[in-house]
Every structure is written in C-alpha cells, then in structure tokens.
Amino acid sequence: MADVGAGKPFDTAMLESLLEEMGDGAIAIDADGVIIWINKNYHKLLGISPDVDPRGWDIERLIPESRMKEVVRTGRSILIDIMNFDDQQFVVSRFPLKNAAGEIAGAIGFVLFDKVEPLAPLMEKFKVLGKRLSLAEQKLAEARKAKYSLANIVNRSPKVDKVKEQIRAVAQHDSPVLLRGETGTGKELFAHAIHSVSARRNGPFVAVNVAAIPEALLEAEFFGVAPGAYTGASDRQPEGKLALARGGTLFLDEVGDMPLSLQAKLLRVLEEKEFEPVGSNTIQPADVRIVAATSLDLEQMVAKGTFRRDFYYRLNVLKIEIPPLRDRLEDVPVLADFFLEEFAHRTGEPVRLMGDEAVQRLMRHSWPGNVRELRNVIERACILSKTPVLAAETLGELVPDTAVGPDQPIHLPSRKGGDLPAQIAALERQAIIEALQLCGGHKANVAKHLGISRSQLYDKLKRYHLS
Numbered sequence: 183m184a185d186v187g188a189g190k191p192f193d194t195a196m197l198e199s200l201l202e203e204m205g206d207g208a209i210a211i212d213a214d215g216v217i218i219w220i221n222k223n224y225h226k227l228l229g230i231s232p233d234v235d236p237r238g239w240d241i242e243r244l245i246p247e248s249r250m251k252e253v254v255r256t257g258r259s260i261l262i263d264i265m266n267f268d269d270q271q272f273v274v275s276r277f278p279l280k281n282a283a284g285e286i287a288g289a290i291g292f293v294l295f296d297k298v299e300p301l302a303p304l305m306e307k308f309k310v311l312g313k314r315l316s317l318a319e320q321k322l323a324e325a326r327k328a329k330y331s332l333a334n335i336v337n338r339s340p341k342v343d344k345v346k347e348q349i350r351a352v353a354q355h356d357s358p359v360l361l362r363g364e365t366g367t368g369k370e371l372f373a374h375a376i377h378s379v380s381a382r383r384n385g386p387f388v389a390v391n392v393a394a395i396p397e398a399l400l401e402a403e404f405f406g407v408a409p410g411a412y413t414g415a416s417d418r419q420p421e422g423k424l425a426l427a428r429g430g431t432l433f434l435d436e437v438g439d440m441p442l443s444l445q446a447k448l449l450r451v452l453e454e455k456e457f458e459p460v461g462s463n464t465i466q467p468a469d470v471r472i473v474a475a476t477s478l479d480l481e482q483m484v485a486k487g488t489f490r491r492d493f494y495y496r497l498n499v500l501k502i503e504i505p506p507l508r509d510r511l512e513d514v515p516v517l518a519d520f521f522l523e524e525f526a527h528r529t530g531e532p533v534r535l536m537g538d539e540a541v542q543r544l545m546r547h548s549w550p551g552n553v554r555e556l557r558n559v560i561e562r563a564c565i566l567s568k569t570p571v572l573a574a575e576t577l578g579e580l581v582p583d584t585a586v587g588p589d590q591p592i593h594l595p596s597r598k599g600g601d602l603p604a605q606i607a608a609l610e611r612q613a614i615i616e617a618l619q620l621c622g623g624h625k626a627n628v629a630k631h632l633g634i635s636r637s638q639l640y641d642k643l644k645r646y647h648l649s
C-alpha cells in the first residue's frame with residue numbers, strides 16, 4: 183500500500199497484510215481520487231478480471247457511485263452507507279487518511295457486508311425514505327419549472343404581439359436577455375414565457391429578486407457556500423441559485439439593484455461559464471441561461487458609475503422592452519376580464535361582469551402601476567361591491583381619471599412662474615405625493631412604482647420635506 187504519511191510509525195507491510203484480510207473488501211485512494219490500493223477480496227467482489235489492475239484509475243471509473251472523493255473533500259468519515267454497484271448493494275464505511283502534517287492525503291473504504299439481506303428491515307426503511315425524498319425533489323423541481331407560458335400572457339394590442347414574437351425569437355438562443363419596462367408591466371411573466379419556449383424548458387426556472395436580499399447575503403445566495411467555509415456554515419447549506427438553476431434559466435429580477443462587486447463576479451460567470459462557491463476552491467460549471475429584468479434607467483446608472491458598463495453590455499445582448507399599460511390601453515378590457523375570472527376562480531364566487539361605462543372608466547386612467555395596479559383595482563372592486571355587475575362608480579372611486587390621451591391635457595401642478603429646475607422639482611414632488619397616496623405610504627412600493635431605488639426615494643423625501 184502506498185505510504186500516505188511522512189513518517190512511518192507502523193511497519194506498512196504489516197498494516198497492508200492486516201488490511202488485506204479485512205472484511206469483504208477494502209480500497210484506498212489518494213487526495214486526487216486515484217486508486218492507490220485495493221485488496222484481493224474487493225477485486226473479486228467487484229468482478230474485475232484478475233489480470234486487470236485498477237490502481238492508477240480514478241475511483242469513479244471503477245465505482246461510479248463512490249463517495250470516497252467526498253470524504254477527501256470534507257475530511258469527514260461516512261461511518262455507514264449503502265452503495266449501489268451494478269445491480270448489487272454493499273454496506274460500506276469510509277474514512278479520511280491524513281499525513282503526518284494532519285492534511286487529508288486520501289481516503290480508505292471498507293465493505294462491511296456484501297449481502298444486505300440481514301439488513302432487510304433497515305433497507306425497507308431506507309427505500310421508503312428514498313422514495314419520499316425523490317417525491318419531494320420531484321415536487322420541488324415542478325415548482326421550479328416556469329409557471330407561465332406565452333398562452334398566459336393576455337393581450338389584444340399589437341405592441342404585446344410584437345413582444346411575444348421577440349420572446350419566441352430570443353428563446354431559440356442561449357444569450358442573456360434583458361427585459362426592460364416599468365414596474366408591474368409583466369417582466370417576470372415574460373421571463374417565465376422565455377424559459378417555457380426555450381430548449382431549457384424541462385430544466386428549472388429559478389428567480390432571484392436582487393432588491394429583496396440583503397447585500398451581505400447576495401454572494402452566498404448566488405454561489406452557495408462550501409461546507410465548513412466559515413463558522414456557522416452548515417454542512418447542508420442549500421446550494422446557490424446558480425447550482426439550483428443548472429440546466430435551466432436564472433431570472434435576475436431588479437438587476438439594477440445589484441451591488442457593483444457582485445456584478446463583477448456574475449460577469450465572470452457569464453463569460454467563463456463557471457463559478458466557485460464561497461469558501462471553496464473547486465470550480466463548478468455554470469450551465470444557466472440568464473434572463474434579467476429592470477425598471478431602472480441602466481444607461482444613466484452606467485454613466486453615473488453605479489452600474490458596470492461591461493456587465494451592462496453583456497446583459498444587453500438581447501433586449502426586450504415591455505410597453506407600459508397606458509400605451510396599450512386596448513389591453514385593459516381583456517386584462518380586466520381575465521382578472522375578474524381569476525378572482526372568481528380563487529374565491530369560488532361567481533364571475534363578476536363589467537358594463538361598457540365601467541370599462542371606459544378604466545380606460546381613462548393612466549395606470550402608473552401598470553398591469554399589477556389593474557389586477558389590484560379589479561380585486562378591490564370585487565371585494566367592495568357585491569353586485570353581479572361592477573358599477574362604473576365603484577371603479578371611479580378606485581382609479582382617478584388621469585388618462586393622457588390626445589384630447590386630455592396633462593395636468594401639471596400649478597406653476598407660478600419659476601425657472602425650469604424649480605418647475606421640474608415641483609413636478610417631481612407632486613409625482614411622489616401621488617405615488618405615496620397610491621401605495622398607501624409603503625416606501626418600497628413607492629420606489630418601485632416610480633422606478634427609482636429606495637435610497638433615491640429617501641433622498642427625495644428629505645429634499646421635498648415629505649418624510
């Protein structure tokens with residue numbers, strides 16, 4: 183057997199002969215997972231022809247399900263495990279081998295039983311647990327599949343027809359896609375649709391809302407953490423989103439909120455198609471397609487240096503612009519009908535209807551919160567009114583008459599002269615007040631609604647004495 187230690191506290195020949203006699207089989211690998219020794223019993227048990235010497239082979243070439251490399255990587259023993267080999271099952275134990283300096287120099291594994299029948303009751307339990315686990319994994323994989331396809335995108339406007347065409351076209355490629363559009367226009371819905379028509383549709387769809395994760399946790403969230411990377415990092419730390427999305431699509435929502443340092447790391451992932459979990463020195467392949475979305479003005483952010491130019495160009499390969507609802511008002515009636523049906527389906531109540539006047543009322547609103555706002559208005563109207571047909575007045579109370587049409591002038595806040603910056607500031611202040619009213623004072627929603635970051639909103643609230 184190869185000497186894995188610097189010193190020789192034992193007579194290695196004696197040790198080797200002891201191991202030779204041990205159990206039903208024994209095998210040892212070095213730190214690279216290469217077989218350095220195998221006893222005769224194991225040789226026979228694995229059915230290797232006597233003239234074949236597997237020493238020098240990678241362990242997984244001989245035993246594809248071997249976990250010996252895991253023992254080397256983690257430095258932890260696996261005291262008892264059931265290992266499949268062809269159509270047989272072995273009960274095995276595996277231990278790390280350390281050199282004199284205490285470093286992991288390899289691993290040794292023993293077959294304890296080559297027949298698992300005596301363990302039948304245990305095996306039965308193991309099988310049931312295994313089945314439950316695979317069922318849970320299946321359910322999780324289902325949940326990770328895209329929930330919406332192109333058919334779930336309701337529209338009548340040619341503008342959205344054009345977006346659907348673009349979706350079909352970009353889905354054929356694997357390059358990153360950048361979805362642009364105001365808050366609530368349906369960017370996430372379109373991201374699901376891209377995945378569902380792409381070649382990756384049978385893989386997972388994993389969404390990350392960059393704005394919702396504290397900056398300090400973002401890196402671990404994306405790349406995962408190697409076991410024992412830092413105190414408190416559990417051995418069973420969930421994998422990062424890049425690993426979870428393997429073979430599928432990773433949706434980066436609110437990508438404009440991504441810190442610069444993480445942008446640099448993700449750029450590397452996009453270019454080199456590989457990544458390193460936090461605290462690990464192993465490189466993993468990044469087999470994901472990136473779809474990113476933002477309501478922010480990335481060009482302006484690049485100019486200001488708050489968004490990396492190189493990352494922006496990499497993301498912007500395929501760009502899709504989702505028009506705001508006020509620019510496709512013909513979608514309002516079909517969307518309203520869709521949300522009325524959805525509400526009825528969710529609550530078990532009969533489907534409410536809307537008269538022409540009520541529909542006209544909805545079409546006179548400018549929908550700053552876009553489709554999400556329309557969905558909320560329909561829901562509130564259904565809750566507030568018990569009549570089978572929703573009255574125009576009910577809707578009128580929920581949506582101010584603010585449409586910007588050819589015959590409807592934009593109502594600017596009163597201007598008592600003043601230079602242009604002062605007038606712009608007055609407009610900005612007014613827009614913030616309206617957004618605060620619309621969102622019930624919820625700051626995160628106000629920022630989203632106005633298409634600015636939370637910190638920008640706080641600055642403006644202070645500047646206009648609105649806090």
Ligand SMILES: Nc1ncnc2c1ncn2[C@@H]1O[C@H](COP(=O)(O)OP(=O)(O)OP(=O)(O)O)[C@@H](O)[C@H]1O
Pocket residue numbers: 334335336337363364365366367368369370371372435475477517520553554557630
């Ligand atoms: N064309 C559409 N057909 C049906 N439902 C839609 C459509 N567009 C948007 N929606 C619905 O409107 C809501 C908001 O859409 P979504 O979350 O995709 O918007 P978003 O642009 O990603 O918003 P944000 O920028 O705030 O993250 C969701 O409930 C979505 O299902």
